[in-house]
Amino acid sequence: MSGLLTPFRQAVRRDLLLAARHKTEVITALFFFVIVVNLLPLGIGPDADLLRKIAPGALWIGALLATLLGLQRLFAPDHQDGTLEQMALSPQSFTLLIAGKIMAHWLVSGLPVVLIAPLLGVQFDLPARSLGILTLSLLLGTPILSLIGAVGAALTLGVRGSGVLLSLLILPLYIPALIFGAGAVEADLAGLGFEGHLSLLGALLLACTVFAPWVSTVALRVALE
């Protein structure tokens, strides 16, 4: 088992080390999230009821955009310097190496968002219970964003103007995650229970975990031809 996961671990380790050398990029995505989410209460004004209502959506959209920011650099630098070629030629499973890269992307861009979300939720006057549900939904949802995003990044690799294309391709695919993620808090406030939404989000995460690395690999092999 540990042998099977070695390439995965190595790929995660490598990308985390690279991220540590590029601290600005990591911090940029996080600050982007903080600023986007902060702008809304400032723009809308101190209407606590309204803020409470839009909070889940605002945080979720902030998370979507922050994820998108780092996606373009998920494969492009490795493609340029030939690392991707070497990964494709590795005796280890290419899919597991790519899964490792996606995991590292989530650790760098998704996890900080999840951790800081409760703090940002406070200024929307969210009660503690809603804050908890929101954070849980982001914890389940941000890996989905990285996984689906990886497929888009792989498909648009090497295409001119890939940044815009990537957004156009990926944002519609984020809709289910957005609906169930942001909807969990509202459902709970309406007394419907949040478990249904989070279960669906979990199912989505499971499906993406199985399929997204594999589909990304196929797309990357085509891009390498």
Next chain:
Amino acid sequence: MLSVSQLTCQRGERVLFRDLSFALPAGQWLQVAGANGAGKTSLLRILAGLSEPVSGQVTWNGQGLREDREAFHADLLYLGHQGALKEELTPLENLTLSLGMEGFPPDEARVTEALHRFGLQGREMLPSRYLSAGQRRRVLLSRLLLRPAPLWILDEPFTALDVHAVATLCQLIENHLAAGGSAILTSHQTFSLPPGLSVTL
């Protein structure tokens, strides 16, 4: 043994080569010759299984490259034009990480020794962006010492190397051939290796 039959490669509208056939037995090396743009790199990429030919077949020990991809990759060491060197990582980190991703024990002592063999003493911990083109090449070539593989495919391995490093590399290739390995390389430089096969595109 690597054998190639009736290989045709096309880039866009242009046919680079047609019906190319050859075989490379163990212990032999092959030079792919041809002018710039003749399709040398394209041929090497097909031989490494990175791209598909329009027609024809490549087999390694009697098996098609895609039949058992991971077994073929275990036997192959491919060094392309760009060598997967991360500028922000040191040579030591670059090599240990790439070894790890290929499933070999990332032994730092061995990596250091290989770097020394290529004359990179004192550069192990320097971010690769401070290295010259020739030094970067040497870092990449150090992989030849670290990863055992019967088949070497080297795209322009002598580029930017000084006389001393060229001699080291030739010695390495000779040892590799003597141990029953085979090598395919392209080069525009002159170098001294025992007589081998050659294909002109």
